[in-house]
Amino acid sequence: MRQLGSWPARVGVGFVRACVVATVSMLVPAVWAAAVALGIWWGAANPWSWVAPFVLVCAGTLALCRPVCRVVRFLVARWTTTVIPAGYRQAGPVTQMSTGYWWNGSSYERSRRDALMDQKWRLRWSDPATWRDLRFTAIAPFTAGLVASLPPAGLATAVLGFGGQPGLAARLAGAFGLVVAVASAPYAWRPVEPVAVRFLRPSPAMALADRVEELTAQRADTTVTQAAEIRRIERDLHDGAQARLVALGLSLATAGQLMETDPAQARALLREAQAGATASLAELRELIQGISPPVLTERGLTDAVRALALDMPLDVTVSADTPPRLEAPIEAALYFGIAELLTNTVRHARASRAHVSLTRDGSGITAEVEDDGRGGAGVRAGGGLAGLRRRLAVFDGTVEISSPPGGPTRVKMAVPCESL
């Protein structure tokens, strides 16, 4: 949270925040109060005095609860470091069937608009987050709202006490109100955080459901990627080394035939076979480098990154503070991530030097690549950085990119401890 300076500043900021919290949390009760007032105004004899307020309460609450909760989440995230995930269910795609009707996942509709509308209401109704929001809008006024109302209420008392009729009692009440307003201002907005955390955070079951969904998507993605990789390796071996070995065998067989009759030709064929063997070795070496770089197997991440840095056509320095060996898949993911980032630097950044740092702390392992280039790097769908993000997601890893136009570019990859 931002460090607030002097005491008057804290009181001022706290007062504004308390007013905002009070207003937001009292919105729904205000609608209820208005409905009740309407009912009383129309009197018990008017039959509408029961129906209209009831409709007003229901419609008002339903319409307001989601925006109110969104605002509360936003405010809590902004004022404190606590981020409360919204956890609303996402709508599936709406597709037009061959019959011309629209299918939204649960029903057929004549038009796209109808399908979307139907889907929206079904989702609202079945989403546990909706019920959680409703519960919060009912609880918030009596907890966070009530406390946050203290400073504005105190100020109102003070204004009335000093500006209203003269008299010692009124003055005393005004002074008391002022003291309460000033004293409570820096603290009165704070209860909104624990209340929001307690009642707005997705339940463990929901968080678990989300996690399962995420993992299912990741597993599907990994399977597809793996299959594609294996196909690529198969193709490379089939078209490369395998074909070359066939040619090699042919050259040797022919050389064997010609040994007696045409030794010069046989020698030429043997030389050719030797060149073929060298070429297929080079090809295999390149293929292996792409699957699992030997230096990574032999030395681990730190030295593999050092070796990588040496091969780059710009000055790359490496600082490392990591254990000698990590799990092989994580080493590989980080290695290829760093390789990708350095390649990007060489290709796009117009940098003269780069720095790679590997650090291990209590929360996990972090790899940071920094260059002095022109910046402006970003994640494009299907681009290298998006792929990097996907590869690290398997280990719950994250990629943070900071690349303002004009540079420098700094990319931070982090893999949490639990995956190590």
Place this chain on the structure above:
Amino acid sequence: MRIVVAEDLYLLRDGLVRLIEACGHQVVATATTGPETLDALRTWRPDVAVIDVRMPPSQSDEGLRAALAARGEMPGLPVLILSQHVEQLYARELLADGSGGVGYLLKESVFDADQFIGALERVAGGGTAMDPAVIAKLLSSGSPSRGLEQLTEREYSVLGLMAEGLSNQAIGRRLFLSESAISKYTTSLFGKLGITDDNDSNRRVRAVLTYLNKPWL
């Protein structure tokens, strides 16, 4: 020459031994693991050792580590490292002690028996034998270190070939120049790099080390 061969794959080990013996040298011992290699080097103190990088028991860089350890105990012990892949990192580690007698070649360099035995003899004599692949990587990477900027393009390519371990005569053949022209180039590049040693093979090794020098090593 008395040679120790350390290689875990039977076919390759057998092939190497046959090749070396066919060329009139003697293989005094073979080793198949990292610790065995170190033992053999200590026991036999060979004229030169041919060592594979990756070996059991850990299937990591056991061979390289055994070679480095042996050279730590017996400075200047000539070793020729063979590997399926070449890394600048390993080349730098091998050359870091500055005492020469180091080779680092791809395994397929044994295809050319004459060149391979030539490299072996050069290393045994305290020179270097670097695979052209390592040199190519060096040429394309990073910004050149201080001193090297003053070299002309021709001197630079002479230095590259010198780093591979070629003699002046061989460099001349490669660049289609006379041996005396090459020795002129080498003298001028030694001067530019500030290498004043009298012994020619020492000078060559030091020039290569300058060439390989990078801030972090």
